[in-house]
Amino acid sequence: xxxxxxxxxxxxxxxxxxxxxxxxxxxxxxxxxxxxxxxxxxxxxxxxxxxxxxxxxxxxxxxxxxxxxxxxxxxxxxxxxxxxxxxxxxxxxxxxxxxxxxxxxxxxxxxxxxxxxxxxxxxxxxxxxxxxxxxxxxxxxxxxxxxxxxxxxxxxxxxxxxxxxxxxxxxxxxxxxxxxxxxxxxxxxxxxxxxxxxxxxxxxxxxxxxxxxxxxxxxxxxxxxxxxxxxxxxxxxxxxxxxxxxxxxxxxxxxxxxxxxxxxxxxxxxxxxxxxxxxxxxxxxxxxxxxxxxxxxxxxxxxxxxxxxxxxxxxxxxxxxxxxxxxxxxxxxxxxxxxxxxxxxxxxxxxxxxxxxxxxxxxxxxxxxxxxxxxxxxxxxxxxxxxxxxxxxxxxxx
Numbered sequence: 311x312x313x314x315x316x317x318x319x320x321x322x323x324x325x326x327x328x329x330x331x332x333x334x335x336x337x338x339x340x341x342x343x344x345x346x347x348x349x350x351x352x353x354x355x356x357x358x359x360x361x362x363x364x365x366x367x368x369x370x371x372x373x374x375x376x377x378x379x380x381x382x383x384x385x386x387x388x389x390x391x392x393x394x395x396x397x398x399x400x401x402x403x404x405x406x407x408x409x410x411x412x413x414x415x416x417x418x419x420x421x422x423x424x425x426x427x428x429x430x431x432x433x434x435x436x437x438x439x440x441x442x443x444x445x446x447x448x449x450x451x452x453x454x455x456x457x458x459x460x461x462x463x464x465x466x467x468x469x470x471x472x473x474x475x476x477x478x479x480x481x482x483x484x485x486x487x488x489x490x491x492x493x494x495x496x497x498x499x500x501x502x503x504x505x506x507x508x509x510x511x512x513x514x515x516x517x518x519x520x521x522x523x524x525x526x527x528x529x530x531x532x533x534x535x536x537x538x539x540x541x542x543x544x545x546x547x548x549x550x551x552x553x554x555x556x557x558x559x560x561x562x563x564x565x566x567x568x569x570x571x572x573x574x575x576x577x578x579x580x581x582x583x584x585x586x587x588x589x590x591x592x593x594x595x596x597x598x599x600x601x602x603x604x605x606x607x608x609x610x611x612x613x614x615x616x617x618x619x620x621x622x623x624x625x626x627x628x629x630x631x632x633x634x635x636x637x638x639x640x641x642x643x644x645x646x647x648x649x650x651x652x653x654x655x656x657x658x659x660x661x662x663x664x665x666x667x668x669x670x671x672x673x674x675x676x677x678x679x680x681x682x683x684x685x686x687x688x689x690x691x692x693x694x695x696x697x698x699x700x701x702x703x704x705x706x707x708x
Contacts, residue, residue: 319350329484338365340685343668349517352695354683355670356643357503359534362561362682363609373605377597386706387595389414394600401607405543406572409552413578416570416595416603420533420559423569424496424591427555428453428471430573431494432529433580433588438473439664441488441495445479445504447674448496448531457496459504459548461674479504480513486518487616494527494555499545502534505675506639506646511549518551526578533559533569534644538685541619541642564606613685618642621692625681628696634703636677645681652676654706660703667695 318325333351337344341364350403350593358364364369366555367704384390399414406412417423442448442457446607449455456471464542465471477484488495495517501507509517521528530553535545542548544556554577559569581588616628622642629647630636649655655671658679660670671679683692 312567316360328469337672340364340366341684341691347664350667351666352691352698354662354695354699355668356561356682356684357565359539359560360563361565362538362685363564364569364607364686365605367564367609367686369609370602370605371514373601374566374598377601379566381597383593383596384703387591387593392595392596392597394596394604397604398600401561401569401604402558402572406556408579409555410574412555413575414570414572414590415578415581416568416600417591418569418593418596418599419449419453420531420569421451421484422559422591422594423533423557423559424448424454424457424524424531425451427495427496427557427571428457429531429589430571430577431529431553431580434577435493435525436528437490437493437526439440439489440474441477441492442474443479443495443497443501444476445501445507445674446496446498446531447501447503448474448498448533451553456630459674462671480510480554481502482513482516485493485513487514488520488526490522490524491523492521492526493661494523495527496531498527498531498533499533499549500535500540500640500644502676502680503672505672505678506644508545509549509702514549514551517677521554522628527554528604529553529555529557531557533557537681538613538618539614539642539644541615541622542639543610543615560641561606562603563599564609566602567595567644568596568599582682612617615642615685617689618685621689625692627704628700632700634707643681643683643685643687646672646678647681648675649706650677653702655679657706658702662699662703665698665702669699 334346335343336346341353343353367693404412436638444459447459453471458464458476530546532545556572561569619642626638639646659669669679
């Protein structure tokens with residue numbers, strides 16, 4: 311740990327890792343974090359995908375200030391009509407209605423959205439079996455962890471949910487395991503923690519077709535890869551494949567804790583009766599989170615996603631040409647970069663930190679690190695950050 315202040319246990323806080331980063335952040339603005347030592351750090355991971363429009367966006371901040379003067383929580387979700395919920399729903403569903411996705415359930419996080427979607431697909435189909443894909447990561451709650459790839463991190467909490475199985479990523483023959491007993495297949499459109507792996511095109515199409523053949527639902531998890539991150543508003547739009555259920559989180563709340571699962575009204579109605587309150591949340595659809603969400607989605611409309619794609623292409627080419635880099639995957643501001651091992655990645659994170667850059671590795675792919683700067687980062691800022699990153703790669707060698 312970097313100093314006494316970094317000792318979470320001494321401060322009464324539960325720790326998630328024995329090696330926290332240890333920085334004390336006192337301010338964040340745009341792409342920059344400021345420490346209590348007065349250092350400015352360029353955020354190349356957007357708070358792991360949450361701060362997609364940068365930190366302290368003034369329009370989101372104004373929406374929060376305006377809402378806090380009106381009211382906070384007034385009733386459990388779904389009972390009272392609340393204007394910020396209406397604005398958030400309309401801003402989110404406008405571009406999704408042409409795909410038949412015209413009903414949203416707002417919750418508190420991406421992992422809660424996965425839990426709600428798991429309940430939804432079982433109620434909508436009357437079936438029990440659910441598949442995830444190997445390499446997938448969907449969250450830390452019991453259902454979401456059941457969907458995630460078997461590993462030492464997941465298996466430490468066995469037994470998990472029954473009738474949740476896994477299909478090998480990209481293997482066409484395995485799709486025959488999807489049958490009329492299957493309620494749904496959950497897949498990240500681009501796997502995040504696996505190192506930024508997009509679903510292969512042929513496999514993606516065959517997966518959609520197989521689900522249609524047997525009446526199973528296709529659920530796409532875009533908690534990490536959605537909402538502009540890949541250079542498309544929704545990552546599935548690049549493939550032409552439309553999900554039955556879309557799961558969102560991280561960036562959705564504009565910095566506030568928020569998730570959502572989106573589907574057609576007919577499917578979503580299955581949670582309304584038999585039993586009533588088939589899914590319920592006290593704080594889901596919180597007026598502050600919804601106010602921030604509506605402002606975030608309005609601001610997202612102003613982002614030049616073509617420029618995001620072009621910048622991603624530039625970074626990808628520069629990194630692929632460096633001798634220390636083994637592989638680069640992804641598009642837009644969602645790149646995964648492999649070096650020749652976990653130790654090299656650790657050295658790079660430290661070398662980048664010396665240059666004022668924040669990088670972070672993948673838990674499930676320790677030989678890789680992520681690059682996911684805010685979508686609003688300026689070209690000059692990104693060019694400077696790329697130059698510093700290449701210097702750091704020179705330092706750690708190949």
